Amino acid sequence: MQGFDPHRLTAEDDPYPIYREMREEHPLYYSEEREIWVVSRYADVRATLLDAGTWASGQGTVPSGFLAEKPMLISEDPPYHTHLRGAVHLSFTPRRMRALEKRVREIAVELLDAVDPEADTELFSTYTDPLPVAVMTELLGVGIEDRDEFKRCADAIIHTTEGRGEAAAEAQRWIFDYLENVLPERAQDADPEEDLVSMLLQPPPDARGQLTHDEVVGFCTILLLAGTETTTNALGNILHLLERNPALRAELAARPESLPLAIEECLRLESPVQGLSRVASRDVEVLGEKIREGERLHMLFGSANRDERVFPDAEQLDPRRDPNPHLSFGLGIHFCLGASLARTELRVGLEELLARYPGYALDRERSHRQASDTNRGFTQLTARLAGPA
Ligand code: HEM
Secondary structure (H helix, E strand, O other), X not given: OOOOOHHHHOOOOOOHHHHHHHHHHOOEEEEOOOOEEEEOOHHHHHHHHHOOOOEEOOOOOOOOOOOOOOXXXXXXOOOHHHHHHHHHHHHHOHHHHHHXXXXXXXXXXXXXXXXXXXXXXXXXXXXXXXXXHHHHHHHHOXXXXXXXXXXXXXXXXXXXXXXXXXXXXXXXXXXXXXXXXXXXXXXXXXXXXXXXXXXXXXXXXXXXXXXXXXXXXXXXXXXXXXXXXXXXXXXXXXXXXXXXXXXXXXXXXXXHHHHHHHHXXXXXXXXXXXXXXXXXXXXXXXXXXXXXXXXXXXXXXXXHOOOOOOOOOOOOOOOOOOOOOOOOOOOHHHOOOOHHHHHHHHHHHHHHHHHHOOOOEEEEEEEEEOOOOOEOOEEEEEEEOOOOO
C-alpha cells in the first residue's frame, strides 16, 4: 500500500478504495511519514473509542497533536473530563436543542431569502458556512452588534488548517477577550433561560458542578471549533450526495419526514470527521502488535462506517437503513455533545433548501473539497438553485 496521508485522502473524490484496502489488508497500519498507527475496521475503532482508560485524548485528538491553550472538553481525560462534561451536559439536552429549532429555521430562511436563484450561488459562503456559525452565536448569546466580528474571528480559527497560524492565534485571542469581557456582565445579569453562557455561569441546581471563567471561555471556544465546521461539512456533503441521487432528493423534498433516516445514512457514507486520534497511556497490544505508551493511534471513522462486517451493502446509500450505528459522532465518553443540535440544523437546513430548490444543480468545476487531516467537506460549492425539480 502507498503510504497513508489523511491530509490528501480527505480531499479526494473517492478515498474509499484505499480505506477498503486498509480494512482488508492492513487493519492496523503504521504510517512512517506521520508516525501514527491507524485502525480502519469498525470493531477496532469502536473498541478504541470505548476504552478511554487506555486511549487518552489529553495530548490532542488530531494527528499533529495540536492542543488549544484553554481547558477543552474534547482534549481532556477523566476525571477532569467527567467534571467538565457533568457541568455542561444539561445545557445540551435534546429538549433544549428542540427549543432552538425555531431560531434555526428563521436563520435558514433569512439566508435563503438573500440569494438570487437565477444567478450562480456559492452555497458555502451563502448557506452551509453561515448557518452553523449563526446558530452558534445565537446559542452563545453574542450580541447582534458583535456578530460580524465574531464570525470573522470564528472563520479565521475554523478555516485555518488545524487551528494554527498568526491570523488564527489573533482571532482566538479576540474571542477569548470578547468572552472574558462579556462574562462579568452576564454574571451580574444572568438569566439561565436566555443563553448558554448565562446558564454556565449560573447552573441550575441539578447541574453537576460549576465552571471557572477560564473553563467557560474554553467551552465556548470548543463549541465553535467542534460545532461549526463539522456541521458545514455535513450539510455540504449531503447536498452533494443528494444531487447525485436525484430520485432520493425528489422523495425527500416531497416527504421531509423521511429526512432524519436519510441524514444518518449520508453521515455514515461521508463522515464529516473522517478520523481522530488518541495516545496510548500504557503499552498495549492491538491486533497482535505492541503499541507503546505515548504512541498515537488514528481511528478512521470514514472507513469504519463502510465496514461490510457491520453494514450490508456498505458502499450503497440506503436512505432507510435502520439501525445505522455509524461512528460519525464518535462513541463513549467523548460522544458528540452537539449531536442533537447538529441533527436539527441539518434537517431544518435541508427542509428549507429542498422546499424552495428541489432541482438545484452543482457546478463541479466550481466545487472544491477541503484538505484536512481530519475533516471532509467542501469549501466551495457553486450551484444554480432554480433548476427543474
Ligand atoms: C454533523 C456535525 C457534527 C459532527 C460530525 C460532530 C462530530 C463529533 C465527533 C466525532 C466527536 C467525538 C470527538 C472524540 O471522540 O474525540 C465530537 C465531539 C464533540 N462535539 Fe461534535 N460534531 C458535530 C456537531 C457538533 C455541534 C453542532 C456541536 C456543538 C453545538 C458539537 C460539539 C461537540 C463537543 C463539545 C464535543 C466534545 C465532547 C467531549 O469531548 O466530551 N458538535 N463531535
